[in-house]
Amino acid sequence: MSQALYRKWRPQTWGDVVGQAHVVQTLRNALHSGRVAHAYLFSGPRGTGKTTTARLLAKAVNCTAPEVERPCNQCAACLAINEGRFLDLIEIDAASNTSVEDVRDLRERVPFSPSVGRFKVYIIDEVHMLSTAAFNALLKTLEEPPAHALFILATTEVHKVPATVVSRCQRHEFRRLGVDEMASYLAQLARDEKLQAEPEALVMIARQATGSMRDAVSLLDQMASLSEIITLAGVLDVLGAAGSVQTQEFVESLAARDVARGLGLIQRAVDAGVEPRQFARQVTDYLRGVLLAKMNNRTLIEATDDVRAAMERTAALLDLGRLVRALRAFGLAAEARSGWRPQLAIELALVETVEDAPADPPVGTPTSLRESPRAYGVPPAASGGRGTPAAHSLPVRTGDAPAAIAVPDPPAAGAPAAPVVAREAPGGLTLRRITEVWDQILATLRQRDTRAHTLFAQAQPYSLDGELLHLAFSADLPREKAARPETVARLQGVLAEVLGQTVGIRCVLAHADPGRTGLRVVDGGMVDIATREMGAQAIDLP
Structure with a gap:
């Protein structure tokens, strides 16, 4: 042996x-x-x-x-x-x-x-x-x-x-070995073993070993058993890898945002026997070179001059944000487990990279709710249109899951309260007017529906955006019950009777009511979880 x-x-x-x-x-x-x-x-x-x-x-x-x-x-x-x-x-x-x-x-x-x-x-x-x-x-x-x-x-x-x-x-x-060091050592070993090997094949073996000399020598040993001459094509075939030209063309299609061409290149590579995860690793490695080129670190790129030049051209086409998203997406695709469609992870990575990233959430949005308002079916005006204060410009949902609004810190003692700027509804309706007649609205509602009165008595008018009134609840349980269509309809009828015009209702969850308690509850804390998930209410203690 x-x-x-x-x-x-x-x-x-x-x-x-x-x-x-x-x-x-x-x-x-x-x-x-x-x-x-x-x-x-x-x-x-x-x-x-x-x-x-x-x-x-x-x-x-x-x-x-x-x-x-x-x-x-x-x-x-x-x-x-x-x-x-x-x-x-x-x-x-x-x-x-x-x-x-x-x-x-x-x-x-x-x-x-x-x-x-x-x-x-x-x-x-x-x-x-x-x-x-x-x-x-x-x-x-x-x-x-x-x-x-x-x-x-x-x-x-x-x-x-x-x-x-x-x-x-x-x-x-002990550090990982560089590609050049390993390729040079493999070339000397091949000469000592009287093996014929293409320099490009040795570079590919060294790159595949990811800094492990033992892995590189073991792969060279495997290739020596395959054929008398170790070629780049043979190495790619054994590794299930794509050629550098295929990888370069794919990244260029990504930079050009040509999804159709990119998907076609993925399918062509898979049909040729390329292992999808290996292809994702090669794309990630190439994108890293593009990132280095964009950061003006050309000397760190382990590639030929032609490939470096191609990476620099691609770097000029890709903005930094999209490039970083691509690196993350294809890095995850390289680690994804193969399913019945092994190339799906790469295809999804391509589409996610090409598509525009969602806009950043408003400042103050709880981490668990950092999503686009459109995901909840809320029109742009309801999620922070012009004239709406930043503290109100947060995602709100009216479905089963609770919404949350950021409550500003209470004003210091003796300091004048900051005016609330709101977009007036047609007919001159303002939030101040609704607040002034809120007790009358609740009294009328109590005569019509005691159950609805019990729920809305736990809310306060928070903001008015056009004809949409936001009611802030301190706990999620009453908010959820009050948001039911039949309950909202009861209040809308009373509002139309008292105010003389129709007003829309959106029930939202406030982490605290500074007007009542002066408390500020930290997102994700024990009090926050208790109020959102257990129906608790934060109060001041003497």
Whole structure:
């Protein structure tokens, strides 16, 4: 059985490590100066060299060659580690040894002196998988290990490692490798393996690996088994990816707001065997390049000069808001689970990006109600037309779900109240006149319908917009019952009788009535939830 390329070509010296010069130089300096720490924490994405560097460090501290030559790969210790038979190198997979008993067993073995080497090296991979009790059991050993013990912890999720463990280790961050670095390394590896590969194919492999050298070498190994010559077309076929021309044409159709053409390109790509999620990733990557071009960061774009120029042309056509929406939409499409129409997520992302975004909600609108007033069937005049105060210009709904209005802060003591500017109804009807006769209206309503009187007695005239009167309720339960057509009709009849003209009614929910209580209720707070969902009423306490 042949050995996988990523194992065959695992770095054996410090100079073989690619893309982690900051870590390598620090460790080599520590070796030369004799300042090797007792515990290290290597963190970073998968396939970036954490375990490889840990093994190199284990070789270096046990190597018998002069310091500048360590590891030499010629002494007995180096050869034993390379062949996997060095007794003083203990590698533990924390994913399968997570319990406190495993750590206790490790602690019992740590005090014993090395068998053949100078140091006993413990490499704990995926250390974040240890249980809380296991971490606690490891703390004392990490803090005060024997002089012959060296701990190297490796993890891809350092945020899951307790701070008490991190503080006891010397931490090194491994970064993702760049496309150019990986493509150059793959080209050298292909020459050593006597493989024929197109440069464009190696770049595509490097891009697909997203910074993981192990993934890139594994994909190269897979392509070497497919054909004698590794071509870009072959890589795209294996990945289920679209070509750069297809991706570029699709983004250009998005920039031109040509939905029909964009949908056609999606269908053509899917019919050609392109995996939809992979296509969405490529579009996202291309749009990122367009964003960098728009932000005048052309040097950060990892692409050829021709592609950079195309991205700059596209950046000139797309406004920043639409570009950001496109990145978010296609980023979500790349993570969407495949259904019976796997390309649907991409098609929706295209349409959402091309369509105009909804206008921003008025200031003061509760978060749960930040929607366009038209979504509730409210005409523009009722949602903040000219002459209506900003505090009233909020979405209002008359259906089953409650509406909410923002109530301004009560005026300071002694300060004159701010006048309410309202659009007068035909005939000179004003909110002030309705407020003056409101008690008369309620008395008349009580004679006609006691149930309707009970409900509307809990409301106050809040604003008048043309012939539409807004009644503010402090609780949602009476508002919901009062908003029923038959109940509203009762009040409208009384209003027509008292005022001499027909007035429309809209029942809305106020978070507080400053005229009664002087309270201001915070959106989403306990009082707000109680008033909206449980029918409670906010009152002042003595």
